[in-house]
Amino acid sequence: MAMKLYELCGADETNLFSPHCxxxxxxxxxxxxxxxxxxxxxxGVATIEGGTNRKVPVLxxxxxxxxxxxxxxxxxxxxxxxxxxxxRGEGGKAMTQMVIAWSTVHIHPVIARMALLDIHDRLAPxxxxxxxxxxxxxxxxxxxxFSQTRAATPADLAAALAPLENMLARQSYxxxxxxxxxxxxxxxxxxxxxxxxxxxxxxxxxxxxxxxNSLLDMYGGEGRKxxxxx
Amino acid sequence: MAMKLYELCGADETNLFSPHCxxxxxxxxxxxxxxxxxxxxxxGVATIEGGTNRKVPVLxxxxxxxxxxxxxxxxxxxxxxxxxxxxRGEGGKAMTQMVIAWSTVHIHPVIARMALLDIHDRLAPxxxxxxxxxxxxxxxxxxxxFSQTRAATPADLAAALAPLENMLARQSYxxxxxxxxxxxxxxxxxxxxxxxxxxxxxxxxxxxxxxxNSLLDMYGGEGRKxxxxx
Numbered sequence: 386m387a388m389k390l391y392e393l394c395g396a397d398e399t400n401l402f403s404p405h406c407x408x409x410x411x412x413x414x415x416x417x418x419x420x421x422x423x424x425x426x427x428x429g430v431a432t433i434e435g436g437t438n439r440k441v442p443v444l445x446x447x448x449x450x451x452x453x454x455x456x457x458x459x460x461x462x463x464x465x466x467x468x469x470x471x472x473r474g475e476g477g478k479a480m481t482q483m484v485i486a487w488s489t490v491h492i493h494p495v496i497a498r499m500a501l502l503d504i505h506d507r508l509a510p511x512x513x514x515x516x517x518x519x520x521x522x523x524x525x526x527x528x529x530x531f532s533q534t535r536a537a538t539p540a541d542l543a544a545a546l547a548p549l550e551n552m553l554a555r556q557s558y559x560x561x562x563x564x565x566x567x568x569x570x571x572x573x574x575x576x577x578x579x580x581x582x583x584x585x586x587x588x589x590x591x592x593x594x595x596x597x598n599s600l601l602d603m604y605g606g607e608g609r610k611x612x613x614x615x
Numbered sequence: 616m617a618m619k620l621y622e623l624c625g626a627d628e629t630n631l632f633s634p635h636c637x638x639x640x641x642x643x644x645x646x647x648x649x650x651x652x653x654x655x656x657x658x659g660v661a662t663i664e665g666g667t668n669r670k671v672p673v674l675x676x677x678x679x680x681x682x683x684x685x686x687x688x689x690x691x692x693x694x695x696x697x698x699x700x701x702x703r704g705e706g707g708k709a710m711t712q713m714v715i716a717w718s719t720v721h722i723h724p725v726i727a728r729m730a731l732l733d734i735h736d737r738l739a740p741x742x743x744x745x746x747x748x749x750x751x752x753x754x755x756x757x758x759x760x761f762s763q764t765r766a767a768t769p770a771d772l773a774a775a776l777a778p779l780e781n782m783l784a785r786q787s788y789x790x791x792x793x794x795x796x797x798x799x800x801x802x803x804x805x806x807x808x809x810x811x812x813x814x815x816x817x818x819x820x821x822x823x824x825x826x827x828n829s830l831l832d833m834y835g836g837e838g839r840k841x842x843x844x845x
Binding site: 470472473474475476477478479480481482483484485486487489490491547548549551552555556558559560561565567 | 700702703704705706707708709710711713714715717719720721777779781786788789795797
């Protein structure tokens with residue numbers, strides 16, 4: 386039986402935008418593992434696979450249910466050792482945490498500030514209400530206030546990506562000559578922006594854009610899926 | 616014959632403050648390799664080992680001369696395979712470049728803005744003149760103007776270190792349960808500040824301070840050496 390990947394979707398079930406789900410989608414493609422996608426709206430996430438407080442992505446593989454993209458990558462690495470590695474060794478596993486932390490602190494917040502209202506607008510009405518209530522509680526202001534007072538621009542995104550731009554002068558991927566899970570960690574939030582806004586927001590003359598476009602095209606263009614209809 | 620490590624020094628030859636030299640000093644300690652230090656003032660760096668445009672650190676090992684801390688780490692890894700690894704695999708080697716880029720973009724400039732005049736003051740007169748001329752050309756202003764208009768504070772440093780602080784909630788080192796070269800990459804600029812100012816500048820209640828202090832104490836307290844006399 387093929388694995389099932391539970392992924393967040395918009396009102397349009399083919400609009401897949403969760404940054405964390407994209408990390409897993411490319412992890413599966415990297416390893417050449419077939420999977421069936423199960424699109425789940427915001428209000429269905431908590432109870433995936435009989436849960437009460439789930440977060441996406443959730444992977445069902447036979448008797449195993451694994452949640453969270455790094456945990457899933459470790460699971461795939463251990464259970465499918467004959468497939469291409471997502472880490473290339475214990476050092477790679479450990480250092481991926483530094484890339485996750487950098488992306489969490491510097492990249493995710495900028496994308497959230499660029500795309501919050503767009504994400505909201507992609508959802509079905511019941512999910513819009515859920516998204517609004519949870520995010521407004523988190524930010525202590527309305528979505529509209531957040532978007533106005535904390536708006537971010539493509540220039541802010543380029544500034545946040547400066548370390549990656551710097552590094553790409555020396556090698557093609559965070560993983561070296563070919564990508565590893567750490568590349569998908571940063572691809573995720575950029576894909577989040579692209580799949581809700583239709584554009585990457587990246588300066589097209591930069592090395593990050595070359596890197597991102599190469600990841601979009603990889604694995605038969607897996608990354609080209611999931612964007613919102615115009 | 617023991618290896619020779621050419622390291623930058625101040626007017627006091629025991630004051631070793633170069634962030635890049637510290638990366639190599641801890642790399643050698645990590646591998647338990649004995650070395651003899653050769654302190655070199657700024658004006659002596661270019662011609663180390665018969666060079667014309669050298670930068671520190673430079674390592675002489677038998678017939679080999681290797682320059683630059685990452686290149687030296689790769690050299691040690693290849694030539695002393697029986698000693699503890701600095702990368703733990705090919706993924707670790709590649710991802711170290713991301714840590715180097717992050718530190719280059721976000722950590723080094725803050726430390727430079729905090730410590731530029733202190734570095735100058737640690738040098739012998741001839742090196743002060745060299746340091747002033749090269750840095751003033753680079754910054755397009757006097758050292759004093761730079762320090763006044765672009766001064767950074769410990770709060771700026773803490774903000775720059777936010778990704779590391781975030782990551783240390785999940786593991787003790789960038790390398791995982793034990794440090795790898797990537798840890799020394801970030802240790803280097805922090806040690807730069809400590810060895811010229813005598814203090815780490817880190818909030819002592821933070822996880823980065825715990826991590827930094829642990830690296831100072833490691834390898835028989837190797838990191839405790841090199842600070843300027845009070």
